[in-house]
């Protein structure tokens with residue numbers, strides 16, 4: 001059997017003996033080789049590299065209590081005693097134990113008939129013992145009664161065929177690089193198993209047999225077996241199920257281990273925060289947008305900080321509020337805002353203001369750069385004084401009803417304070433200088449909608465963390481006002497992590513989010529930033545749900561350390577395709593493929609080809625007109641007609657385009673340029689729909705065009721139109 005396995009491995013590795021086969025064939029076909037030639041062939045065969053040569057150790061020393069394989073010590077243990085009861089998957093702890101070891105189980109079916117006879121004999125013996133005791137006046141012996149009951153139960157089950165009898169052997173070979181470690185590992189494993197009443201012994205004098213028995217050959221050379229019926233034998237099945245399927249929640253994708261659906265509600269986890277890590281283009285934003293789209297159906301409010309202008313289409317499709325924040329836009333957010341209402345501890349007098357002052361302090365430190373301890377104190381007092389100008393103090397009963405100050409007021413206060421002039425001068429950049437207009441006026445944006453997207457793409461790199469800070473603060477104020485299920489998505493969160501003050505702010509938010517029924521999703525390309533920030537690790541610790549998609553080789557080692565990835569998980573991430581990765585939900589790990597329906601994909605894609613293709617269907621150009629004329633003559637529905645008739649969503653895109661504002665200009669230009677390429681319009685977009693259509697659509701949208709229409713276009717397009725047929 002061994003050589004069959006090895007030959008199969010040889011074939012797989014491409015080490016198959018092609019030459020040998022050719023020679024054999026020539027002999028069989030009567031080519032006839034001389035004795036010398038056969039000798040040469042034999043020598044040639046011996047010289048071939050075989051799997052065995054690669055995997056065999058250079059040497060082995062077999063001792064009574066261990067084996068030395070190269071420079072690795074190995075010791076085999078076998079189970080001699082089992083408890084009366086074992087629970088399913090009891091062995092998972094040993095399987096997942098962080099040590100180098102091989103575990104093998106041998107299960108032999110036993111002959112029921114012989115066992116039944118044996119049991120009958122046993123039952124008769126026990127009964128007569130009980131009878132004798134009764135005659136001697138001893139009322140009852142619980143041990144005997146229990147044994148009788150067990151034997152009778154087993155007899156019943158065996159006779160009815162509900163259970164079968166097996167013999168089971170469990171062997172473990174542990175490995176270590178030094179003897180002391182091996183001894184320690186043995187003690188650990190023995191106590192781990194002993195805790196479950198599975199008693200083991202080392203295979204003294206039989207180490208080689210033990211070692212072979214735990215190799216993947218299926219050879220039991222120890223033969224230390226114990227009787228076991230079906231249920232406990234089944235409970236020894238060593239694979240822990242890594243399912244992530246709940247009866248409620250949203251669909252995230254397909255489990256790559258067993259093709260089951262990954263459905264769960266992240267609000268069921270200890271906290272609803274999520275962290276997403278992957279390289280650029282691996283599908284981070286895609287996965288999060290899909291989650292958002294599906295969560296909207298369950299009445300969850302969404303807030304998004306969008307640094308790339310990629311949530312716009314999604315936002316408009318669901319009638320969300322889209323707020324571009326830039327120096328040119330007329331949207332203003334006042335960082336001095338106080339929450340409209342607060343609940344719990346923060347509702348007490350002074351507490352709302354105190355919390356606001358702490359947040360503002362962090363913000364101004366971000367704006368000002370480093371501060372001396374003296375300046376720090378001055379700033380703190382100046383913020384309080386600024387509020388006091390508007391009659392808001394720590395003693396104010398109801399500060400929320402008053403008008404709040406703006407940055408100009410703070411600058412005035414700083415100018416009139418000793419030591420505050422420098423800070424005032426720096427901050428005046430935000431009121432009179434190049435950054436004026438954004439944060440120095442009363443808030444004029446309304447965020448009362450199920451989805452609100454803040455787009456900060458057009459902001460300078462330097463202003464981004466500041467804008468994120470201010471916007472998150474605005475959202476945080478809104479969240480504290482009433483109790484509702486909400487999600488906050490911070491895409492490209494690295495720009496917050498890289499500054500200590502904003503990282504601390506984000507950490508504080510993530511830590512407190514749970515109490516406000518909020519799930520914060522942070523999306524990051526760069527693992528380095530997280531590792532290097534003192535707040536990176538704590539942020540990850542405070543997220544129960546983590547999505548890891550494709551990783552670059554440079555980032556994987558850091559990630560492995562942070563998430564305690566196994567080697568297998570590490571290589572899975574390195575080799576992942578777009579949309580593939582790992583989901584960690586609490587303690588459960590699952591390899592997943594994120595899958596969107598074609599309709600969902602068309603709303604959330606950021607791939608330039610897809611966007612260009614979508615635009616292509618809107619603006620017919622020469623090549624498309626040609627394609628359409630072919631389709632028309634084939635008497636099928638053209639994509640254009642189909643759009644008019646069935647897909648209401650597409651109809652709105654025309655108006656969207658005419659509405660296009662400055663914010664989308666760059667993408668529009670990009671799309672426009674691409675749509676001039678002749679091969680882009682209509683047909684490729686149809687093919688892309690068809691190729692995805694074979695995947696079961698998890699959440700079909702009611703307005704969606706049926707997939708079979710798209711398919712029919714392709715199919716019929718391939719057959720020549722009837723009139724051309726006649727002509728030919």
Ligand SMILES: Nc1ncnc2c1ncn2[C@@H]1O[C@H](COP(=O)(O)OP(=O)(O)OP(=O)(O)O)[C@@H](O)[C@H]1O
Nearest residue numbers: 280281282283284285286578579594595605606607
């Ligand atoms: N699960 C998926 N199924 C199908 N296509 C996908 C999937 N995930 C991603 N894609 C495609 O890949 C494109 C890029 O994905 P996405 O925008 O999510 O990248 P990203 O990881 O956010 O990159 P970046 O860090 O540059 O923003 C998507 O627009 C989409 O077309």
Ligand SMILES: [Mg+2]
Nearest residue numbers: 284285286491
């Ligand atoms: Mg992205």
